[in-house]
Amino acid sequence: MTTGLASSTAIVGIGQTEFSKAARRSETQLASEAIAAALADAGLSSSDVDGLVSYTIDPVEETELVRAVGFDAIGFSSRVPYGGGGSQGVLLHAAAALASGAASVVVAYRAVRARSGTRFGRADVGGRPTSSHSGTTAGQWCSPFGVLTPASWMSLNVARYMHAYGVENADFGRAVVQLRAYAANNPDAHFYKQPITLEDHQASRWIAEPAVRLFDCCQETDGSVALVITRADRCPEASRPVLIAAAAASGLFEEEIASNHYRPNLEVMDGSVALARRLFDGFGIERGEVDVAMIYDAFSPILLMQLEGLGFCGFGEAKDFIADGHLGLDGSLPCNTNGGLIGEGYIHGLNLTLEAVRQLRGDSVNQVEGATTALVSASRTGVILRRP
Amino acid sequence: MCPSCHGLELEVLDLAGSGVVYSYSILHHPQHPSFEYPVIAALIDLDEGVRILSNLVGIPPEDARIGMPVQVRFEPTRGDMAVPVFEPRVLGR
Numbered sequence: 431m432t433t434g435l436a437s438s439t440a441i442v443g444i445g446q447t448e449f450s451k452a453a454r455r456s457e458t459q460l461a462s463e464a465i466a467a468a469l470a471d472a473g474l475s476s477s478d479v480d481g482l483v484s485y486t487i488d489p490v491e492e493t494e495l496v497r498a499v500g501f502d503a504i505g506f507s508s509r510v511p512y513g514g515g516g517s518q519g520v521l522l523h524a525a526a527a528l529a530s531g532a533a534s535v536v537v538a539y540r541a542v543r544a545r546s547g548t549r550f551g552r553a554d555v556g557g558r559p560t561s562s563h564s565g566t567t568a569g570q571w572c573s574p575f576g577v578l579t580p581a582s583w584m585s586l587n588v589a590r591y592m593h594a595y596g597v598e599n600a601d602f603g604r605a606v607v608q609l610r611a612y613a614a615n616n617p618d619a620h621f622y623k624q625p626i627t628l629e630d631h632q633a634s635r636w637i638a639e640p641a642v643r644l645f646d647c648c649q650e651t652d653g654s655v656a657l658v659i660t661r662a663d664r665c666p667e668a669s670r671p672v673l674i675a676a677a678a679a680s681g682l683f684e685e686e687i688a689s690n691h692y693r694p695n696l697e698v699m700d701g702s703v704a705l706a707r708r709l710f711d712g713f714g715i716e717r718g719e720v721d722v723a724m725i726y727d728a729f730s731p732i733l734l735m736q737l738e739g740l741g742f743c744g745f746g747e748a749k750d751f752i753a754d755g756h757l758g759l760d761g762s763l764p765c766n767t768n769g770g771l772i773g774e775g776y777i778h779g780l781n782l783t784l785e786a787v788r789q790l791r792g793d794s795v796n797q798v799e800g801a802t803t804a805l806v807s808a809s810r811t812g813v814i815l816r817r818p
Numbered sequence: 819m820c821p822s823c824h825g826l827e828l829e830v831l832d833l834a835g836s837g838v839v840y841s842y843s844i845l846h847h848p849q850h851p852s853f854e855y856p857v858i859a860a861l862i863d864l865d866e867g868v869r870i871l872s873n874l875v876g877i878p879p880e881d882a883r884i885g886m887p888v889q890v891r892f893e894p895t896r897g898d899m900a901v902p903v904f905e906p907r908v909l910g911r
Contacts, residue, residue, distance in 0.1 A: 552848055574901050575873045576857040582845050586861050586871070590841035593884045639844040639856075639879075691861050692869050696841065 436713050437816065439525040440671035443472025443658030444784045449618055449775035452546045453652035460654035461490045461541035462498040468656040473668035474535060479658075481506040481533030483520045485778065487513060490541050506533040510679075510811070514728060515701070517779030518811040522677040524659040534660065540780040541654035549650050550776075551579050568691070581647055581729060585638030587696040588731040592640060594697040595746030599640055601753070602730040603631035606645050606772060608757045609727065613769025615795045620649045621773045646730040651775035655784050662818075672790045675803070676713035676814040680704035699732070701810035702739025709805070709812050710741070717741055721801040722789045723763050724782035726808040727770040736807055737763075759796060767796040779808045790817040835890030836907055837864040844879045858882055862904050876905035 445467025447453070447460050469476060476499050482492055486509045496504060506527045510519035520538035527533040544550060577583060591597060610626045613619035626645065634644040665671040680701055685693060693700060710717060727733045734748035742763055743751040757765040768774040768785035775781060786804040788794045802817045819826060842860040849855050858874040874882050875893070888904035895901055
């Protein structure tokens, strides 16, 4: 069923705002700016767009966006649940809409003011039986015990993972040093020109011990990114398309996002294992074909756990994989070459997709020579993109 | 609703309140005025097979261990309520 999507659609435009700590304008304006930039990149106009896809927790109202950007014929719209873990699902929705004929030009977007607006990392004890469609209803069972933030939710899973495989926080630090080295070259990154050493990482303060130090956390960021997706046989002539070779989501609702504390075995990211099965086996793509990977790094430990779940190394082996330099430009799997969510900024995972497109266009500031195939993994949703 | 049988009847069972630490995390930041830091958050696998998120109390953070046997005790909260927290189980209890 999924193979009907294989390379039948393409990303033809990308756009973004600046990434900052204080955008000083609304999410609606941020999204509008990113979308206008993406349409210009694609060589399309707003009247060409008939589909809109975003996240369930994105604050931008479609009605406002339509008025702001001047879309006049939106016939398809959808939203993907599961927060940033669902981020790559926007491409699955777009591809499905295009392949079925429900839409002909789809815009996918995410806009956040995660620093100047609602911060993910702030202590909030408001008891909420529902979660504004963020996918974390179990938060109500966490807050009475001081477990108030995504970092603290996730640290419980990570501490068990560390215990099982003899992983230390410095093992996460080696990944962060690589991400910050990439970010140091990226003018759009929060940590542009600010590389760190492992000693710097180990000197950063504890957030949740022994799993997460300050430098293991992504940046709370204001900004927006957008993509324009069309059928592969209808790419605008002036565009520089990147094929969606595979798009998949694995059991989005089987567990909470970060507060998924009740699965029997928290030492493995089951969602990544299932995602890899759908992306690689489902679409007949080999892991060895991946030239560059973008792996959702809200916190550095989940980068390691996804590397294992996706099958790029064995369980418990990501620390050695990273220590051996595989994530660098000279390694077997250059990873998060924009600096990741930790180094560039946190547009809830969708900025990773833009970096994958840049790699396949040859436009990255940390370009992987001859990159033709890129993976983007957000733990339970993912895509494989290809240069045509 | 029960996902197996779609039944709606809810049965209340008494649990022994004993279990082992499946995982734990020493929380430093951010800090909320309702708590004394560092807070030890823990996942407890209860003997009956249920996992519960709670706090480890009665020990310094450096003494927390995965696999540690623990026993429930109830901490009062505002409004005459209580929450279950866990302390190291003394052998023989």
